[in-house]
Amino acid sequence: MSCCDFSLRSDxxxxxxxxxxxxxxxxYLKIEELVDAEDLEDPLPQNARHMLLLLESPKRMGDLARDxxxxxxxxxxxxxKLEELGLxxxxxxPSDRRAWLLELTEAGRAEHAETxxxxxxxxxxxxxxxxxEIKVFAxxxxxxxxxxxxxxxxxGPKA
Amino acid sequence: MSCCDFSLRSDxxxxxxxxxxxxxxxxYLKIEELVDAEDLEDPLPQNARHMLLLLESPKRMGDLARDxxxxxxxxxxxxxKLEELGLxxxxxxPSDRRAWLLELTEAGRAEHAETxxxxxxxxxxxxxxxxxEIKVFAxxxxxxxxxxxxxxxxxGPKA
DNA sequence: GTCATTACTTCAGAAAATGAAGTATTCAAT
DNA sequence: ATTGAATACTTCATTTTCTGAAGTAATGAC
Numbered sequence: 001m002s003c004c005d006f007s008l009r010s011d012x013x014x015x016x017x018x019x020x021x022x023x024x025x026x027x028y029l030k031i032e033e034l035v036d037a038e039d040l041e042d043p044l045p046q047n048a049r050h051m052l053l054l055l056e057s058p059k060r061m062g063d064l065a066r067d068x069x070x071x072x073x074x075x076x077x078x079x080x081k082l083e084e085l086g087l088x089x090x091x092x093x094p095s096d097r098r099a100w101l102l103e104l105t106e107a108g109r110a111e112h113a114e115t116x117x118x119x120x121x122x123x124x125x126x127x128x129x130x131x132x133e134i135k136v137f138a139x140x141x142x143x144x145x146x147x148x149x150x151x152x153x154x155x156g157p158k159a
Numbered sequence: 160m161s162c163c164d165f166s167l168r169s170d171x172x173x174x175x176x177x178x179x180x181x182x183x184x185x186x187y188l189k190i191e192e193l194v195d196a197e198d199l200e201d202p203l204p205q206n207a208r209h210m211l212l213l214l215e216s217p218k219r220m221g222d223l224a225r226d227x228x229x230x231x232x233x234x235x236x237x238x239x240k241l242e243e244l245g246l247x248x249x250x251x252x253p254s255d256r257r258a259w260l261l262e263l264t265e266a267g268r269a270e271h272a273e274t275x276x277x278x279x280x281x282x283x284x285x286x287x288x289x290x291x292e293i294k295v296f297a298x299x300x301x302x303x304x305x306x307x308x309x310x311x312x313x314x315g316p317k318a
Numbered sequence: 319g320t321c322a323t324t325a326c327t328t329c330a331g332a333a334a335a336t337g338a339a340g341t342a343t344t345c346a347a348t
Numbered sequence: 349a350t351t352g353a354a355t356a357c358t359t360c361a362t363t364t365t366c367t368g369a370a371g372t373a374a375t376g377a378c
Contacts, residue, residue: 016297017279021190023300025212025275028187029226030307031180036228045334053184062356067188069195074335076358098343098356116184120176128306133299138175140288140296141182147287148189204365221325230367235327237365257325257374 030126031119038118044111051078052087052112056149058103060093075102087111189285190278197277203270210237211246211271215308217262219252234261246270 014022036043044052047068054067065075079102082088087108093099104112129137173181195202203211206227213226224234238261241247246267252258263271288296 015279016293017282018275019297020293020300021275021278021282023297023303024183024187024190025278026215026304026307027300028183029209029213031183033226033228047334050188054188056185060356065357067192069192071336072357073337073359077334093356096344096356100357116177116180119180119184120174123176123180126307126310127303129299129302133302134175134179136295137299138178138182140292141179141186143288143292144182144286145185148185148285151285206365219325224326231326232328232368233366252325255325255375259326 027127031122034122034126035115035119045078045081048078048082049115051075051082052104052108053115055088055102055104055108055112058091058101061090061100061102064102082108186286190281193281193285194274194278204237204240207237207241208274210234210241211263211267212274214247214261214263214267214271217250217260220249220259220261223261241267 035049036046047070050068051064054064059067061075061079062072065072068075079088079090083090085107086105088102089105090100090102093101124134127134127137194208195205206229209227210223213223218226220234220238221231224231227234238247238249242249244266245264247261248264249259249261252260283293286293286296
């Protein structure tokens with residue numbers, strides 16, 4: 001009589017949302033571990049990759065700090081490091097000269113694309129989904145991204 | 160002419176796997192941030208929550224270290240802390256008395272369930288998916304979890 | 319029985335994060 | 349037009365977390 005059984009039977013009575021989130025967590029952690037394992041020759045700190053992933057579009061450093069639930073000083077240090085690596089660049093927010101926008105450089109976009117691309121390669125084998133299922137999943141994920149991008153958290157740069 | 164445009168148009172030419180992974184990343188990071196924000200009165204370190212999530216079933220500490228891509232000493236320290244909090248317990252692996260199995264306690268299972276449950280609550284509003292889409296997504300995620308649990312990474316406790 | 323290997327712990331040192339104080343800018347109130 | 353509270357990020361001393369080598373205990377091939 002083992003505890004924390006992971007079988008389908010333990011899903012009985014769980015809402016679709018919970019089943020969905022359990023899957024998202026496990027899938028993310030799994031892919032993350034494989035991506036990090038692959039990157040051993042040129043590893044970025046976990047939070048550096050996290051930051052690159054969040055910089056789909058330029059963000060204020062304060063907003064990034066809030067997104068990452070860390071102190072502004074943490075973002076400063078991490079941005080320094082990524083700037084040194086040539087992966088991000090700072091530019092002044094024209095609407096508020098106190099603020100800096102952080103954006104990916106060409107190299108940063110490549111790094112970002114590489115991470116996502118590698119994760120995508122892993123996706124099929126890790127997930128066990130077939131072609132049709134992946135297409136359905138991708139369609140749902142596109143809607144999800146659209147929703148998240150629309151709602152934001154917090155506001156991105158003032159247009 | 161902005162860079163890193165996140166619109167659907169920028170998805171053109173991307174494989175379903177890449178679109179899937181972009182969504183998984185964004186969804187996970189978003190939910191993670193909201194869950195952490197909620198937990199401010201009794202916050203667990205990020206990696207502590209990560210560990211609780213990985214302990215769906217008892218795991219060897221060495222395996223956990225590999226899953227989390229950290230040193231065994233890191234898992235020792237983190238396990239100490241979670242044990243102090245009453246969230247996990249260590250027990251000897253009967254098949255190898257050098258090894259320890261780490262498992263969730265009643266409180267740990269509650270914490271785990273609470274995290275997933277709260278994330279599930281957020282899921283609907285964050286994702287923007289409707290009832291039918293969530294059910295489809297949950298079905299796909301159940302298959303994903305089954306696949307991941309079957310393949311493991313690395314081996315779990317010897318049965 | 320021996321000894322190389324494995325599993326986790328300990329601990330000194332390194333790395334990363336925090337939070338208070340600092341500098342520069344903004345903008346509402348006067 | 350001026351002022352000062354608030355905001356945005358940086359600096360830096362301190363705290364927290366992680367690493368990796370060395371240690372102890374157990375395993376298993378020979």
